[in-house]
Amino acid sequence: MDYNAAITGWGWYSPAQVLSNHDLEKLVDTNDAWIQSRTGIRERRIAGPNETTSTMGTIAARQALEEAELSARDLDLIICATTTPDHLIPATACLIQRNLGANHAAAFDLNTACSGFLYALATGTQFIQAGGARRILIVAGETLSRFMNWEDRSTCILFGDGAAAVVLEPTAQTAGVLSTVLGSRGDVEHMLSIEAGGSARPASAETLAEKAHCVRMKGNEIFKLAVRSMAQSAQEALAKAGLVTSDLRAVIPHQANHRILTATQDALGVSDQQMFVNIDRYGNTGASSIPIALGEFLQGNAIDVGDHLLFVAFGGGLTWGATVLRWADIPAVKMERWETMRKEKLALTG
Ligand SMILES: CC(C)(COP(=O)(O)OP(=O)(O)OC[C@H]1O[C@@H](n2cnc3c(N)ncnc32)[C@H](O)[C@@H]1OP(=O)(O)O)[C@@H](O)C(=O)NCCC(=O)NCCS
Incomplete structure (x- = not known):
């Protein structure tokens, strides 16, 4: 039997501490009007001293599991998309697995910067379609504030912290992920990087002095590449799904810069009502930006079975991607799950 991969649960977490543009005026030579007009950002959230990608990701994951009515013990895979892991080893996904008590889950991290959620969604979908996993938790989290040069006004104004999670499960419905397009260009990696702290430039007094551990x-x-690749990958993903922009209930893009979003919107020809934007309150939260926006969208808007969503992202690497999703009948997916779990239990007990 062929299965599709449907989202059955979602959750997100934003740290309590707000850093406004006016707060940034005290740190670097900038001003609220410049930041708002060039980026659309008014404020962003910053992780507290005891918060990390795994702690924020765990909170988001618990919400997603609750929404999906699934126990962490029933997960068989956790994928964490992050560019700002707690450590190089262990993977942040393993820390989340421990925190949740997801004792039967494999866990790994994936780093494609701001496109991370879409790469993780594509990977989870492949696991489901190949039969390698059935109940997958995808977490996307970033603590970008720890990798900022707070003296560099061209970067520190843009980014924020946060985490979000979705549960991905198989369904026989013609729903869930309909199409995915992914791309990369390593030849222009210098456009967005954290140079030091890896094997090429291990940490040293020199790398610290150069602030080479910062974005x-x-x-x-x-900017230009972002607009081009987001518009192109979105159009390709729509064509693969056999849809056009007027079929979309909403476009939920990576929130990098309001002007990038407007240019992408114009290139795609989607309406203001279709375009979901929350960059003003969060800034660019890297891999977590699409699932945070998805969570907010679902909180504030009714969605019907069969509605189509388009996710589109661009990030360091460089990487990009687009995914078209048809909203599944979630209660029916849960029924499918419980039937499968009943059979799994029977097989175990004989
Ligand atoms: C970073 C970004 C906001 C800068 O906006 P821009 O319109 O391209 O501005 P520029 O870099 O050309 O700089 C214009 C001027 O503003 C200045 N400037 C830069 N940051 C500033 C700030 N925070 N406050 C005030 N002035 C600033 C520059 O120094 C420059 O001054 P100059 O003309 O005297 O040299 C914009 O390029 C951007 O958002 N790019 C995409 C980045 C992104 O999304 N990355 C993540 C991808 S996932």
């Missing part, structure tokens, strides 16, 4: 970016070069 570096060629903002205006990225």
Whole structure:
């Protein structure tokens, strides 16, 4: 039997501490009007001293499991998309697995920067379609504030912290992930990087002095590529799904910069009502930005079975991607799950 992969649960977490544009005026030579007009950002959330990607991801994961009515013990895979893991080893996904008590789950991290959620969704979908896993938790989390150069006004104004999670499960319905398009260009990796702390440039007094452990970016070069690749991958994903933009209930894009979103919207020809934007309150939260936006969208808007969503992202690497999703009949997916779990239990007990 062929299965599709449907989202059955979702959750997100934003740290309590707000850093406004006016707060940033005290740190670097910038001002609220410049930041708002060039980026659309008013404020962003910053992780507290005891918060990390795994602690925020765990909170989001618990919400997603609750929404899906699933116990952590029933998960068989956890994928964490992050560029800002708690450590190089262990994987942040393993820390989340421990925190949740997901004792039967494999766990790994995936790093494609701001496209991370879409790469994780694509990976989870492949596991489901190949039969390698049935109940998958995808977490996307970033603690980008720990990798900012708070003296560099061209980067520190853009980013924020947060985490979000979805549960992905098989369904026989013609729903869930309909199409995915992914891409990369390693030849322009210099446009967005954290140079030091890896095997090429291990931590040293020199790397610390150079602030080479912080995000570096060629903002205006990225801008043009971001618009081009988001628009193109979105169009390809729509064509693969056999849909056009007017079929979309909503476009939930990676929230990088309001001007990038407007340019992408114009290139795709989608309406303001279709485009979901929350960058003003969160800034760019890396891999977590799409699932945080999805969570907010679902909180504030009714969605019907059969509605189509488009996710589209662009990030360091460079990487990009687009996914078209048809909203599944979630109670029916849960019925399918309980039937499968009943059979699994029977097989175990004989
Ligand atoms: C970073 C970004 C907001 C800069 O906006 P921009 O319109 O391209 O601005 P520029 O880099 O051309 O700089 C214009 C001027 O503003 C200045 N400037 C840069 N940051 C500033 C700030 N925070 N406050 C005030 N002035 C600033 C620059 O120094 C430059 O001054 P100059 O003309 O005297 O040299 C924009 O390029 C951007 O958002 N790029 C995409 C980045 C991104 O999304 N990355 C993540 C991808 S996932």
